[in-house]
Amino acid sequence: MRPRNVTIKDIAREAKVSIATVSNVINNKGRVSEETRRLVQSLIDKYNYTPDLSARSLKNKHSHLISVVVPYLAKGEFEDNPYFWQVVSGIESGASSENFHVMLTGISDSPDMSFATERHLDGLVVIGASEQADHFQHIMDLNLPCVFMDSYITKADVYQVYSNDKFGGYLGTKYLVSLGYEKIILVSGIKGKIAEGSGVDYQRWLGYKQALAEAGIEYNPELVIEEGNTMLGGYYAAQKVIGSIDRKTAIFVLSDIGAMGLIRGLNELGISVPKDVSVVGYDDIFYADFMVPSLTTIRQDIFRKGERAVDLLLAQIEKREIEAKTILLPVELKIRESTTKNFSQ
Amino acid sequence: MRPRNVTIKDIAREAKVSIATVSNVINNKGRVSEETRRLVQSLIDKYNYTPDLSARSLKNKHSHLISVVVPYLAKGEFEDNPYFWQVVSGIESGASSENFHVMLTGISDSPDMSFATERHLDGLVVIGASEQADHFQHIMDLNLPCVFMDSYITKADVYQVYSNDKFGGYLGTKYLVSLGYEKIILVSGIKGKIAEGSGVDYQRWLGYKQALAEAGIEYNPELVIEEGNTMLGGYYAAQKVIGSIDRKTAIFVLSDIGAMGLIRGLNELGISVPKDVSVVGYDDIFYADFMVPSLTTIRQDIFRKGERAVDLLLAQIEKREIEAKTILLPVELKIRESTTKNFSQ
DNA sequence: CCGGGTTGATTAAATGTTTAAGCATAACTA
DNA sequence: TAGTTATGCTTAAACATTTAATCAACCCGG
Structure with missing residues (x-):
């Protein structure tokens, strides 16, 4: 129905040159006179020819x-x-x-x-x-x-x-400390990552610890909840966290999506953010600014x-x-x- | 450094058969005895050979x-x-x-x-x-x-x-009517789509009109706000909508993301959802259930x-x-x- | 024992490129 | 003017497959 795809051969035939020459003008390689270059190019344009990437990649070993x-x-x-x-x-x-x-x-x-x-x-x-x-x-x-x-x-x-994940962890923690909180719960991602010492959560945790140390707050591993950085994870974290929230407590969640789940969960348990507890997120995903309440967070340009x-x-x-x-x-x-x-x- | 990629030739050579035979066992085509099939297969497994998709696609005209x-x-x-x-x-x-x-x-x-x-x-x-x-x-x-x-x-x-977008539009509207609202604002997507009569928003709009008609509510084009189904669109829609909200008003936003922006915008204008106005979204994106308030919406399994x-x-x-x-x-x-x-x- | 069918394989062409090598012709150099 | 060099182009191989065509060997019925 539609004219079968035009190949380098067709161009070459019509331009009365070899396919090598056509290839040369396509790739700006080799030697070809200005005159034939223009001729060939005009035919390429005329037929809307584009080289077959499978053939190219077969030869080249790369695919773009x-x-x-x-x-x-x-x-x-x-x-x-x-x-x-x-x-x-x-x-x-x-x-x-x-x-x-x-x-x-x-x-x-x-x-x-x-x-x-x-x-x-x-x-x-x-x-x-x-x-x-x-x-x-x-x-x-x-x-x-x-x-x-x-x-x-x-x-x-x-x-x-x-x-800069470590700095991000530091920044969020330090900010909460500066607001007057002394007990800062960290809601982190996949279980075991911190112990393993790998991944972004570990780095953020390092920053968290550093900020605590600088503030003279003792690090308490029980305040670190590894729940998975998902909405549902944050949601369930609310239940784990609820018992230990007092007037000096704030929560740092290492993902906005988790923070969103957490805030929802807290709400259902009768705790309102930020009235009853302050929450900091992480990432600044594009709707952090539109949530109710909008989310204080560590912004990275994703x-x-x-x-x-x-x-x-x-x-x-x-x-x-x-x-x-x-x-x-x-x-x-x-x-x-x-x-x-x-x-x- | 790493052994160069093994090709069909290498397999053929080692199996002491032709490449056509190897090709046949790979593709389960042609005729090949059980014995050689097994031999060839074992070599394929041994060398972890997988056919080059560029070559294949060059010949086949398809690429998977x-x-x-x-x-x-x-x-x-x-x-x-x-x-x-x-x-x-x-x-x-x-x-x-x-x-x-x-x-x-x-x-x-x-x-x-x-x-x-x-x-x-x-x-x-x-x-x-x-x-x-x-x-x-x-x-x-x-x-x-x-x-x-x-x-x-x-x-x-x-x-x-x-x-079923038309039905979705119908469903959302009808539900708001059933709650006792008589003035239903529709916040829709890209400007002009409804006039153009194309796209999902047009269909949902049809359903909206149908539900109004069934309820005996006159259709009022001024209540249709085409703001773009984005968070920012919804946010700005709040300002356009604020003047016409009264006790009989509800809002149907044709995307959850837009609804989220709208609710935020309304909040900033001192209007609270659902106390002051009811809002229905569309899509049931995965965090519709976690927003505050969680979003009544038309669910589709995306x-x-x-x-x-x-x-x-x-x-x-x-x-x-x-x-x-x-x-x-x-x-x-x-x-x-x-x-x-x-x-x- | 001969011709035809089946089986298991091989040969070679084809896919659409790139590219090294070669080859005229023209231009320059001494 | 003869030898060198630069220019513009062509030839042909190579890339890794698939597949149609072919072929040798074997089996079998009459």
């Missing part, structure tokens, strides 16, 4: 395709934290402006990474990897340009981007993080010189309605 | 790759409605279980669809297309298996999946919608017989805290 590897919540179901959508959005933005396309793959317990070589992927952005996990070695074995985001890999000298990851990835792919293998993005305290001065004294 | 086409908010920036992440998650789920991979591409005003043929994409899931828009014809011209989601295409006989779109797409790709080209998913009223009976009488 990168993949972002996102942790699965359940089998085949992505984490429902809008954080990821913002990251992915940033990655797509960075990639598409450099003419790369983005594939989306989930990673599970037994990760099969063969797709990366099968498809001649040019690179990977891996979100929230852990060097303890199986998949880490699998990924390293690919020997592919790779950027780890929010991963705190120390064993290997890899490219990484993260924001979209930007995705873009920067692509920068770093493309630098590797194109073997450009780079200042540093690691990009550390700033965090910032956003004060909103979910926190208030402690008037109990 | 589909793309989901998402509207851009700004250039390179996806719509921030978590709705999309849930859809994409469902699509990835459906695709990966059938060994397809998913690419993510944004669509803008001047859409270049050449990537689809260049990459031998097997199909497209297009979200929120409009047959009036430029991109629609571009997509049709590709002549590729395609599923339109939330698009209400009528000009062409295409595969589509949507949920994740499922993504999965079903893939079903439909794969049926086309594999040329399977299908009952119908259109899948209509149910909607359901979820009653929560943002609505309350009108006690003004």
Whole structure:
């Protein structure tokens, strides 16, 4: 029905040159006179010819395709934290402006990474990897340009981007202390991460501890609730936390989504934020500002993080010189309605 | 460093057979004895060989790759409605279980669809297309298996999946009427869609009108606010709406995200939900249940919608017989805290 | 014992590119 | 003017597959 796809051969035939010449004008390589270059280009435009990427990638061993590897919540179901959508959005933005396309793959317990070589992927952005996990070695074995985001890999000298999680933990805690609270509950993510000493939550916890130490508040491990940085996790955390809330207590939740669940849970238990307890979140996902109450939080530019990851990835792919293998993005305290001065004294 | 990728040739050589035979065992085609099949398979397993998808796709003209086409908010920036992440998650789920991979591409005003043929994409899931828009014809011209989601295409006989938007609009409106409200403000999406008569918002608007008619309430176009189904849109809608709120007024927002912005905006203007006004949302995005107040909304199973779109797409790709080209998913009223009976009488 | 069918394999072409090597022709240099 | 060099282009191989065509060997019925 529709004219079959025009190939380099068709262009070459009509221009009365060899396909090599056409290839040369496409890629701006080799030697070709201005005259034929124009002729060929005009035919390319006329027929709207674009080279077949499968053929190209077969020859080249690269595809202009990168993949972002996102942790699965359940089998085949992505984490429902809008954080990821913002990251992915940033990655797509960075990639598409450099003419790369983005594939989306989930990673599970037994990760099969063969797709990366099968498809001649040019690179990977891996979100929230852990060097303890199986998949880490699998990924390293690919020997592919790779950027780890929010991963705190120390064993290997890899490219990484993260924001200043330790400082973020410090900032949030210190702010609550400055408001007059002396007992600061930390609601953190996946169980065991802190003990394991890995991941963003561990870093934020370090900052939390540091701020406590500076304030002369003794660290109490019982105030650290590892509930998972999900809405439901925060919601259940409310029940765990309720018993220990007094006039000197504030809560620092290491994700906005968790904070949202927590606030909801507290409400149902008759505790109102910020009247009865102050809550600080983390991430500044785009609706933190629209919640009721709006959420005091540690802001990181999530979209930007995705873009920067692509920068770093493309630098590797194109073997450009780079200042540093690691990009550390700033965090910032956003004060909103979910926190208030402690008037109990 | 790492042994260069093993190809079909290597397997063939070691098995002392031709590459055609290896190809046959891989694809379960042609004739090959049980004995050699086992031999070859064992070598495939031993070397962890997987066929090169570029070469395959060059020959086959298909790639086991589909793309989901998402509207851009700004250039390179996806719509921030978590709705999309849930859809994409469902699509990835459906695709990966059938060994397809998913690419993510944004669509803008001047859409270049050449990537689809260049990459031998097997199909497209297009979200929120409009047959009036430029991109629609571009997509049709590709002549590729395609599923339109939330698009209400009528000009062409295409595969589509949507949920029962008209009924959803009816349901939400009728519920507010049943609570005793007589003046129901509709906060809708992108300006002009209703006049244009296209898209999900138009359908929901039809349902809205129908419910009003059944209740004997006169339709008043001034009560329809087209503000964009974004959080910020809802937020600004609050200002437009504030003047016309009285004791008999309720608000139906055609997206949860917009409802969230609206409720926030109303709060800032001193109006509390549901005490002063009842609000119904649309979508049941995953945190509608966790907001304060939790949101009465029209629920659709967004994740499922993504999965079903893939079903439909794969049926086309594999040329399977299908009952119908259109899948209509149910909607359901979820009653929560943002609505309350009108006690003004 | 001969011709036809079945079985298990091989050969070779084809897919659409890129690229190294080669080859005229023209232009420059000594 | 002869030798070198630069220019513009072509040839052909290579990339890793699939698949149609072919073929040898074997079996079997008449």
